[in-house]
Amino acid sequence: MNLTHFFLGLLEGNGSIQVNHWKKTTLQFRIVIKLKYTQHNYNMLIKLRDHLKCMKVHVRHNAVLLIENDKKALHKLCILFDKHPFLTQHKRKQYAFFKYCLQNTPTFSEYMGLKSGNIQFPYTINHMDAEQIVASSYYSGWVAGFIEAEGCFCVRKNTTQSFSIGQKNDASIVLSIKYFFGFQNKVQHKKQNMYVLEGSHRHVLGKLIEFLQKYPLLGEKRVSFEKFVQRYNMPKK
Numbered sequence: 001m002n003l004t005h006f007f008l009g010l011l012e013g014n015g016s017i018q019v020n021h022w023k024k025t026t027l028q029f030r031i032v033i034k035l036k037y038t039q040h041n042y043n044m045l046i047k048l049r050d051h052l053k054c055m056k057v058h059v060r061h062n063a064v065l066l067i068e069n070d071k072k073a074l075h076k077l078c079i080l081f082d083k084h085p086f087l088t089q090h091k092r093k094q095y096a097f098f099k100y101c102l103q104n105t106p107t108f109s110e111y112m113g114l115k116s117g118n119i120q121f122p123y124t125i126n127h128m129d130a131e132q133i134v135a136s137s138y139y140s141g142w143v144a145g146f147i148e149a150e151g152c153f154c155v156r157k158n159t160t161q162s163f164s165i166g167q168k169n170d171a172s173i174v175l176s177i178k179y180f181f182g183f184q185n186k187v188q189h190k191k192q193n194m195y196v197l198e199g200s201h202r203h204v205l206g207k208l209i210e211f212l213q214k215y216p217l218l219g220e221k222r223v224s225f226e227k228f229v230q231r232y233n234m235p236k237k
Helices: 003-014 039-052 071-083 089-104 108-116 130-134 139-150 171-181 202-214 221-233
Strands: 015-022 026-036 056-060 063-068 152-155 161-168 188-190 194-199
Touching: 003 015, 003 026, 003 039, 003 071, 003 139, 015 089, 015 108, 026 039, 026 071, 026 089, 039 056, 039 063, 063 071, 071 089, 089 108, 130 171, 139 161, 139 171, 139 202, 139 221, 152 221, 161 171, 161 202, 161 221, 171 194, 171 202, 202 221
Parallel strands: none
Antiparallel strands: 015 026, 026 063, 056 063, 152 161, 161 194, 188 194
């Protein structure tokens, strides 16, 4: 599996691309993935750091972070993001603002105007539908990383199983997962504009399992996935 593609999916699901103005004088830039501290998550972020040859891993209290705030390294990451555009609408907007500020160093008033929407943003941010997202050349590795961030494997007390995944303000990304794996369930539109896909049909779960054995999860989510597979493979009573 391509670790770069996995990193992009993990970043979209569980990461943040930040631009902050310090004391109205200096722009501060940061890209960070923050996860619950477990040995599996720590090992995964170390592996991604070594593959990317940038970013640092920090442990803070009960969290482990993959973080970069060095401008030279951030410009290097921008080359990666331009080659593999973000697939969620939110991250495309976040990255466009980040890149503009990194390349142009706006004044505080311009920064605040762009952030609030009072100043028209100079870049066009195109919408991608589910078919365009799935057609992306890096989608397979990307969706493995996104599932690591946002997926949920459930085994209930009555032994029934289901998989669910959601995203706020972005139906297209959840629809892409529905179409990619062939889920029959409708995408649910819940409170706070959250879109959720949940499925329990055995043949679709089997397809999902087969995919994630080819494009494996690398962090803590792999633990629940392995229990999920174990239950799936148990003979029916």
